[in-house]
Each structure stands twice: as C-alpha cells, then as structure tokens.
Amino acid sequence: MKTHSTARVIGLLLLVATLAACGAPVAPSTLAAPAATLVVEQPPTAAPVSAPRVLKLRLTNDVSNLDPAFRPSSAEGQILLTVLEGLVAYRPGTSEVVNVLAESITPSADGLTVDFKLKEGIQFHAGCGELTAEDVKFSFERYIDPVLDSPEIVNWQELDRVDVTGKYTGAIVLKNPFAPLWVNTLPDIDGTILCKKYGEMSGPEAYAKTPVGTGPYEFVEWVPDQYVLLKPFAGYWGPKPVWDEIRLIPVVDDSAAQIALETGEIDFAPMPETLIGQFEAKPGFKVMQITPFSYDVLLMNVQHPKLADINVREAIRAAVDVPSILEAAYGGKATRACAILAPGQLGYWADAPCPARDVAKAKEFLAKAGLSSLEVTLTTLTAQQDRQIAEMIQANLAEAGITAEIVAQDDATYWDGGFGEQGLKDRQLTLIRWSTTGPDPSYNTSWFTCDQVLQWNWAYWCSPAYDEQHYGALKVVEASAREPMYIDLQKVWDEAANAVWIAHPASYFVVRQGVQASLTPLAMPIPWAFSGD
Amino acid sequence: MAVAGGEEVRCAHLHSATAAHRRGTPGSIARRAEAMLSYLIKRLGMTVVVVFLSTLFLASLVHFIPGDPVRTILGPRATPSMSARVREEMGLDKPIPLQLLDFFTGVLRGDLGSDFLTHQPVTRMIGQALPHTLILAVAGLGLAILLGIPLGIYSAAHPNTWVDRVTGIVSVAFISLPAYVAGLLLLLCFAVLFRLFPAIGVGDMSDPVDYLRHLVLPSAALAMLWIGYLARLVRASVLEVLNANYIRTAFAYGLSERLVFYKYALKNAIIPTVAMLGIGMGSLLGGAIFVEVIFTRPGLGRLMFDAISSRNYPVVRGGVLVTSVLFVLANLLADLSYHFLDPRIQYQETRQ
Numbered sequence: 001m002k003t004h005s006t007a008r009v010i011g012l013l014l015l016v017a018t019l020a021a022c023g024a025p026v027a028p029s030t031l032a033a034p035a036a037t038l039v040v041e042q043p044p045t046a047a048p049v050s051a052p053r054v055l056k057l058r059l060t061n062d063v064s065n066l067d068p069a070f071r072p073s074s075a076e077g078q079i080l081l082t083v084l085e086g087l088v089a090y091r092p093g094t095s096e097v098v099n100v101l102a103e104s105i106t107p108s109a110d111g112l113t114v115d116f117k118l119k120e121g122i123q124f125h126a127g128c129g130e131l132t133a134e135d136v137k138f139s140f141e142r143y144i145d146p147v148l149d150s151p152e153i154v155n156w157q158e159l160d161r162v163d164v165t166g167k168y169t170g171a172i173v174l175k176n177p178f179a180p181l182w183v184n185t186l187p188d189i190d191g192t193i194l195c196k197k198y199g200e201m202s203g204p205e206a207y208a209k210t211p212v213g214t215g216p217y218e219f220v221e222w223v224p225d226q227y228v229l230l231k232p233f234a235g236y237w238g239p240k241p242v243w244d245e246i247r248l249i250p251v252v253d254d255s256a257a258q259i260a261l262e263t264g265e266i267d268f269a270p271m272p273e274t275l276i277g278q279f280e281a282k283p284g285f286k287v288m289q290i291t292p293f294s295y296d297v298l299l300m301n302v303q304h305p306k307l308a309d310i311n312v313r314e315a316i317r318a319a320v321d322v323p324s325i326l327e328a329a330y331g332g333k334a335t336r337a338c339a340i341l342a343p344g345q346l347g348y349w350a351d352a353p354c355p356a357r358d359v360a361k362a363k364e365f366l367a368k369a370g371l372s373s374l375e376v377t378l379t380t381l382t383a384q385q386d387r388q389i390a391e392m393i394q395a396n397l398a399e400a401g402i403t404a405e406i407v408a409q410d411d412a413t414y415w416d417g418g419f420g421e422q423g424l425k426d427r428q429l430t431l432i433r434w435s436t437t438g439p440d441p442s443y444n445t446s447w448f449t450c451d452q453v454l455q456w457n458w459a460y461w462c463s464p465a466y467d468e469q470h471y472g473a474l475k476v477v478e479a480s481a482r483e484p485m486y487i488d489l490q491k492v493w494d495e496a497a498n499a500v501w502i503a504h505p506a507s508y509f510v511v512r513q514g515v516q517a518s519l520t521p522l523a524m525p526i527p528w529a530f531s532g533d
Numbered sequence: 534m535a536v537a538g539g540e541e542v543r544c545a546h547l548h549s550a551t552a553a554h555r556r557g558t559p560g561s562i563a564r565r566a567e568a569m570l571s572y573l574i575k576r577l578g579m580t581v582v583v584v585f586l587s588t589l590f591l592a593s594l595v596h597f598i599p600g601d602p603v604r605t606i607l608g609p610r611a612t613p614s615m616s617a618r619v620r621e622e623m624g625l626d627k628p629i630p631l632q633l634l635d636f637f638t639g640v641l642r643g644d645l646g647s648d649f650l651t652h653q654p655v656t657r658m659i660g661q662a663l664p665h666t667l668i669l670a671v672a673g674l675g676l677a678i679l680l681g682i683p684l685g686i687y688s689a690a691h692p693n694t695w696v697d698r699v700t701g702i703v704s705v706a707f708i709s710l711p712a713y714v715a716g717l718l719l720l721l722c723f724a725v726l727f728r729l730f731p732a733i734g735v736g737d738m739s740d741p742v743d744y745l746r747h748l749v750l751p752s753a754a755l756a757m758l759w760i761g762y763l764a765r766l767v768r769a770s771v772l773e774v775l776n777a778n779y780i781r782t783a784f785a786y787g788l789s790e791r792l793v794f795y796k797y798a799l800k801n802a803i804i805p806t807v808a809m810l811g812i813g814m815g816s817l818l819g820g821a822i823f824v825e826v827i828f829t830r831p832g833l834g835r836l837m838f839d840a841i842s843s844r845n846y847p848v849v850r851g852g853v854l855v856t857s858v859l860f861v862l863a864n865l866l867a868d869l870s871y872h873f874l875d876p877r878i879q880y881q882e883t884r885q
Contacts, residue, residue: 064651065650065651070607071608072607072650073608149615149618151610208652209651224658224661224662225662225830225831225832225835225836226735226831227734249734249829250829251829252829252839253829255717255827256733256828259717259721259724259732260732260733260829262725262732263724263728263731265733409599410600411600411842412598412600412602412605412843413599413600415605416599416600416604419601419604455613456609
C-alpha cells in the first residue's frame, strides 16, 4: 500500500513543529512581564537604557490567606514581610533589631509598657492615607480580639491594650512582662501594621486578599496557582525599591523548581537537600545554607503501654545511631541535636548529653524492662528524607531486638493523626521535623507543656516542673535570667528519656548569580531586601 | 480524483448506492431522527444519574481519609475552641450525609460552596482553573490523534516490515511512559538542554503565541501515552478490517488501494478508536494532574490535588462533580458519533 502521502504529511507536521520551536529564544517565564531580569550596564557615554528588573521567587505552595493574623504558611509570610512594615524589624540577614516605622521605641523598666513614636509622613498603599498611632492600635489589638479569634494570639497573649496618646505616639500596654515581644512579636509579621481605614472600607475579610501596608512594594494581584505580583510603591518613605516587579511563583514540585532555576524562569528557590548537590558545582548558581532553630526528633509516647517503662525508652535512645543518620540522611551537613534548643538560641544547653550508640546497653535496658524483644510502630511523613531517617532508625533498633514498623503517612493524615485520644492510642514512636517560626526559645519549648498533651505534645508527657520553667521564663525579660530557666527545663525533659534528638537541620536555597538574597534569622526570604548585581 | 475512467464509473456506482442507502426514504429519515432524539434523552437522563452517583461516591470517600481541614486552615497555633468554632462555621460538625445533602441542594441552585482556605466561591475557582485543563486535554488529545492515527495507519499499511516493527517499539515505549516521567524528560530536553520552550507556567493568555509555546511540552507529555495507544489500536483495527469480505470485493472491483483504505476500511476501523477517545478524554483529565504539577500550570487537576491534600472538601466535591460531567459527556459524544461513522449502528436497542 503506497502511503507516501501519509509519510509526507507526518514529515511536514514535524517540520512545522520544529520551525515553530526554533523561533525566538526562550525568555524566562514572562507571565505578561518583560523578558530581561537584570539591568544591562551601558557605556558611560550612552543614555542609560535599562530593561525592567524582575525578581522571580519560588513559593513552595500557593498563598491562601494574606491576613497576618491568619497566615497559614511561610509563602504568605514572605509577601507580608515585603508589603507590610512594623515599628521594628530584624536587619536583613542579621539578628539585630532596628527601628523601621518607629522614630523611637522605649520599653519601661518593669517591662509592662512600650512607648513608641512613629515617623511622620509615612503613607500607606492604595491611597489609604498616612500612618498614625490609630493604625498601630488597630493592628495589634486585633490579635486579641475575641471576635476575630486569631490563631496567632500567642505572640500577643500578654497584650492588654494599645493607648493612643497623639497622632504619632502611643503605648503598648501589657498585662505581664512578655519576653518574646522583642524577639518573636514586634520584629516579625505579628508586629506589622495594617491600614485601619482599608478594613473599615472593605470589611475585615479584605486583608485576606489584599494586605495594605507601608512597605517598599505594594500588593498588585494574586492569580491562583500562577503568581503573586508586587510592584514598587511610588510613595515609599525609604530607599527606592530595587526591582521593577517581584513575582512569587508557586512551584510545588521540587524537580520542576530545579528545572525552572536552570531555565532562568525563577531566580531564587528553597530546595531540598537532595537536590542541592546539583547546584553546588554548577556555574551561575549559589547555594545558601542557613540553620534556623528547627529540630528533628524521634518522640516516644510515654503513655503508651509499650513505652511507659523508662527502661524501654532508654533502650531506644541507646540503640539509635544518630551520627550515622546525620551522615547518611543529611549528607553530614546538619548539626546534631541533643536537646530542644539549638546552638545560638537563648537557653542552648551546651552540655546536653549526646549519647553514643551502645547496642549492648540497649539490650540491658530492655532486659531491665523484662523484655528480650519489642514491636513498635514508627510514624513518619512520606517525604524521601523522612523515610530515609525512619528506615535507619528501624535498622538500628532491629539490632537491639526492637522491631519498628514504619507507618508513612501523607501530610494531612500525619499532622492530624497525633491529636486527641486516638493519637494517644495510635502513636508510639513519631519522627517529627519541626520548623520554628520565632527565634525566641519559648516557641521551641511551647509544644511540650501539659496543655499540649492530646494536641501537639506527641510525647504525651506532662511535667509540672517543665511547665513551671516554660511559663515562668515568658515573664522574665532579662536574657541572663531566662537562660538558666531554659536549661533547667531541658534537663527535666532529658531525665524523662522521652525522645531521641536527631538534628537541627539546615535550610537550603539556590539563587542565580547576579541576585543577592536576604533572609530572616529563621530562613524566611525577605523579597524587598534582595538586590541584583 | 485522478483515476482511470472505468474506476471512476465503478466508484460513482458505489458512491450513489451508499448515498442512497444513507439518505433513505423520508419516512425512514423521520424514524431515525425520532430514534436519535429518544436515545439522546435517555442518555442525558443516565448522565444525570451517573454524575450524581459518582459524585456522591467520590465526595463521600474523601471524608474517610484521615486528616482535619480545620488544622490545615488554622495552623499549629489553633486552640481547641478555635477549631470547634471554625468547624461549626464550615458545617463540618454536621454528619457527612447532611453535608453531602447541603452540597447537592446547593448544586441545584448553582452554588458549589466556598473554599475552606480562601473563602472564594468554588464555582469561581473551578471556572478559573477548568479552561486551562480543557485546553491542555484537548491539545493533548489533538496531538495524540494527529500523530497516533497516522502512525497506526502507516504501520497497518506496512505490516511486518521494519517500519512496522520500529513504530511498534516506539508505540509500546510511549504507552509505558507515565505522564510525569514524560514531562520531566521533555523538560530536561527541550527546556533545559535546547532552551526551545519554557518550563513552567501558562504564559500570557492575551498573547496566543506565548500561550501556545507554554502549551507544547505539557500537551506532548500528556499525549505520549495516547499516541502509542492509538497507534496500536488503529493498526489492529485496520488490519482486521482489511481482511473483511467487502474490502476484498472493493479490490475485486478494481478500486485503488488509497480509495479502499481511506474511504471504506478506515471508516469502519476508526469506530473502536472513537470509542476509546471518549474514555481517553477521562484519562487525559486524570493525567493532567501530574502534568499541571510538573509544569506548574493552573488547572482542575492541580486544584483537586491540592484540595485533597488539604482536605478542602468543598473544592473536592465541586471538582469531582465537574470532572464526572466532563467524562460522561465525552463518552456520550463518542457514542453519538458512531452513527455518523457507520449508519448501520442504530440508536435503538434492536436493529431495524
């Protein structure tokens, strides 16, 4: 059968497709934006002609609620840190707190009052008018408003009220001294100022879709699953913004993000450790490694019949080879964790015991518990690194006569599964990787108090002594007085033998050459502070 | 048509006989129209039932997956009282059958509910996402038809030759390649290595060229499996039909290979393929999820994936409903097309 015409048709189609593909070179994903991303240096004799500078950042998930009182993830946090400003903030890339909107800010000696004076003439976006002390009052008091019922109330839990004493002056009044105020609250997202008038005009739910602040960039639009667009605020009071546009693009898949970096469609991306190696040797990219105060830990349900005996828990602690896990699962790049708080954090317990693996000792502990073998479940997430850590723990425990069945769960099942009586009944060993969102040590320690049992305390352990130190340290403002309290608290925890501390993991980011990235001490990107060559 | 004079006469004879058969008498035309209408009404009724039952089943299923949407919405700082309040606001404190009843009564009013996370109407979210998925699925299907059918025809025309064997290997390779893997390979090759196409996003919808350039790789990833599958299916169908008596008769009349092949053989051989295309549309909609994630494209698949992950029940329900409707309608269109391809296929259950 002569089908030359069919072959010709196919060939023609392929030719057309190839010609179409060989058209203009691929520009970074335009999304209706100009192609170039960097200013091209011109000879000094020529009139400066620069292409628009567009910064494209990866978000690991799409945004859903841009109200700072209800922000669910760091994706929203990055946008809010760029669009909103607070009285103070962390100087980008450092732990130093500097004045931003406040001309002056002074805490009282008893720690119950913070007097502030605003800089004058600072304008809000969207024609919302000038920043006044009323906006500060509105922005802070909404966190404790029982009608709004914000989950972020914890960082304002001791706020009584904000007094307005003048157009630009006021005082934050606390019920009790609150140490995290200067570490977690004021310099971070919970301390940012919203335009009160905007909510009055558009309704309280308006902030979820459009944050209106005083930042160098204003929110322009959010196209779901595509991008969030920020543009320079023409009326900004501070230095001229560097970028003509900032686009934050949700790229959920890590492989897709890797490819988008290589094609130039994004300039900066958080990346998992497993993919970092591909960029470390590649020209045109820089890898940033930051160790925030997060922790990875194997928690043991002390109320479960199989783990109630402390000897069993000691056996598990003795059996796990943490250094090997750090080498294999973390590429040797993570800091070993031996207690709740991380190096550099207030209350870090430098002398915390970091037990070496001892299988014989593990078997002895097991024998003391009257057991020669034991079967437990080990719950973890399905992510690759989590499974790898779990499998190594499983292998370690097996040598000591403990059989661990790995139960890998998807995110929603895992995070919900530890709650309530069902969690208490089901969970035995749980591998948990906890990212902190506040540098204050109270954020790390808050999850293991008695009132968190059946909530987030997946050791299901309750110690009045621990609670006393945790809640007491919140009210002590002096760092030198707080530090021993946190160390004592960690000692109480350690004596209970309810966990195997594994690592304070690093966060990794890949950035294209020509872009200087800036992050908070907790490894959250600050888009407005990025600069280009 | 450039054929010999005698062949033209025989061709015209066959044409007129077929055309007369097709046209029929006025009475038979009216009966056929009535039959088609009756069939259509019955099928639309079945469509409603199928959509309702499938949506009910799938929307119920998600409730049995562990995971609390309230915790996802409020984050780790939520207190039990906050969670209880939000649960009540969302109607999650009601029994599941009641939640589903509320959903279906809302559907009758055109209201698919509101997204748990953003409080946007689900109708609007699906309305924004669906066009991208439909465009992707149609482009994928179009590419599959454009390449798969000619490939199958070419193989059938050269059976047991090296051409046939090579296309067979290529077809099976394509069938074995999941859309996710195909997508990554295409990205690495055409986006990273050759820099021919963009890697992520949908581009600017107001710029058709830009939008199409962003569509090429995703639709190719989606189409690959179906290119291979259609090629094998068409090849087998054509080879089977070529052995039929009426084809031998046509050859005995002296008609040309091209005429017999494309006009008589292919028309019958294509019917199983058309049937598969209806199912293929559903498969493409499902495969679109992976492609949308890999290529960071908005779409119904990605919307559903995120909604299931975060237990965003209203979006899951709405998405399942819309997907069911699309799938069933695609199959209905495929079924309706049979009669046009082969008039012997009647719409009534019994043959006349």
